[in-house]
Amino acid sequence: KQEVTQIPAALSVPEGENLVLNCSFTDSAIYNLQWFRQDPGKGLTSLLLIQSSQREQTSGRLNASLDKSSGRSTLYIAASQPGDSATYLCAVNNNAGNMLTFGGGTRLMVKP
Amino acid sequence: NAGVTQTPKFQVLKTGQSMTLQCAQDMNHEYMSWYRQDPGMGLRLIHYSVGAGITDQGEVPNGYNVSRSTTEDFPLRLLSAAPSQTSVYFCASRNGAGVNTEAFFGQGTRLTVV
Numbered sequence: 001k002q003e004v005t006q007i008p009a010a011l012s013v014p015e016g017e018n019l020v021l022n023c024s025f026t027d028s029a030i031y032n033l034q035w036f037r038q039d040p041g042k043g044l045t046s047l048l049l050i051q052s053s054q055r056e057q058t059s060g061r062l063n064a065s066l067d068k069s070s071g072r073s074t075l076y077i078a079a080s081q082p083g084d085s086a087t088y089l090c091a092v093n094n095n096a097g098n099m100l101t102f103g104g105g106t107r108l109m110v111k112p
Numbered sequence: 113n114a115g116v117t118q119t120p121k122f123q124v125l126k127t128g129q130s131m132t133l134q135c136a137q138d139m140n141h142e143y144m145s146w147y148r149q150d151p152g153m154g155l156r157l158i159h160y161s162v163g164a165g166i167t168d169q170g171e172v173p174n175g176y177n178v179s180r181s182t183t184e185d186f187p188l189r190l191l192s193a194a195p196s197q198t199s200v201y202f203c204a205s206r207n208g209a210g211v212n213t214e215a216f217f218g219q220g221t222r223l224t225v226v
Contacts, residue, residue, distance in 0.1 A: 031212065032212050034214060034215060036217075042219060042220070043116075043202060043217045043218055043219040043220050044202065044204075044217040045217075046214045046215065046216065046217075049212065049213075049214045051212045089154075089155070091155075091215075099157060099160070099170070100145075100147075100155075100157065100204075100215060102147075102154045102155040102156075103154065104152075104154045105154070
């Protein structure tokens with residue numbers, strides 16, 4: 001059974017710092033990995049999707065990497081801003097259907 | 113540009129009552145699914161569908177029913193609500209054309225069973 005772990009569970013940084021969020025998974029036979037953002041009381045917003053054949057994806061200040069063989073992904077946020085404060089979730093897709101396995105999330109707070 | 117729409121946003125039920133959580137998407141996505149989110153447990157898959165008329169169980173299906181009569185709608189039915197079903201429920205959809213398509217989520221339904 002796939003297990004997804006996110007470390008740290010919570011992170012507090014001053015504005016302007018670059019930071020890295022970590023995601024690890026136990027079964028490397030994945031189709032893709034997706035990073036989401038969740039604001040308090042809201043739904044999930046997709047940030048980046050990395051296919052199993054890709055090493056990284058970039059969107060603005062966000063860069064996600066994937067090392068499938070070691071079961072790891074990182075989300076790099078450059079020049080963090082208070083508006084980046086949210087919970088970040090990673091999810092892996094192990095099959096061609098609809099099975100996403102989620103990590104527990106990292107709650108990020110960026111202080112002004 | 114509605115995306116995935118869930119109703120209601122909030123609901124309080126008494127133990128034993130039944131209700132249906134609604135989910136609709138306007139992106140013509142084949143794949144739809146329901147997750148529940150609980151503190152310390154993360155998001156877990158309840159049921160999913162790969163197209164109209166096709167549904168299957170996820171990780172935590174007990175106490176829930178689904179049907180998919182149209183591409184757009186995927187309702188989740190609680191047959192006899194229990195306090196253990198207090199949770200936030202999310203519906204998601206994805207384009208089934210290929211395996212590498214993003215999942216889009218609704219805003220969630222916060223359900224309390226008393």
